[in-house]
Amino acid sequence: MPKRILTGTVVSDKGDKTVVVNVERKVKHPLYGKIIRRSKKYHAHDENNEMSMGETVRIEETRPISKLKTWKVLERVGAAAGVATPTVSEITAGDPKDEKVKAPEKPEAEAAAGE
Known part of the structure; x- marks a missing residue:
């Protein structure tokens, strides 16, 4: 019997040598059409920790590796779409703590009327 091969998106890469892949499929509703x-999430074995969040990968069914892992990553199909991790300099560049907050200035007409 041939091994099943599925394509999905990596939604988690936090485990060591493990990625969680979300596989979507489309089905027709039996009554309404x-x-x-x-979608279903599969835990897949990634031996070298090569895959990262957001990447599209192809996984293959294999022998049980652990309680949840019965799939292994075959290859990377597509790169991560729009997932960019900011660098430290980008984060601190827009830090509002570095700038002094100024009180808004009142127009002279309102200041004179208030006195």
């Missing part, structure tokens, strides 16, 4: 998206 509308196409519905269904």
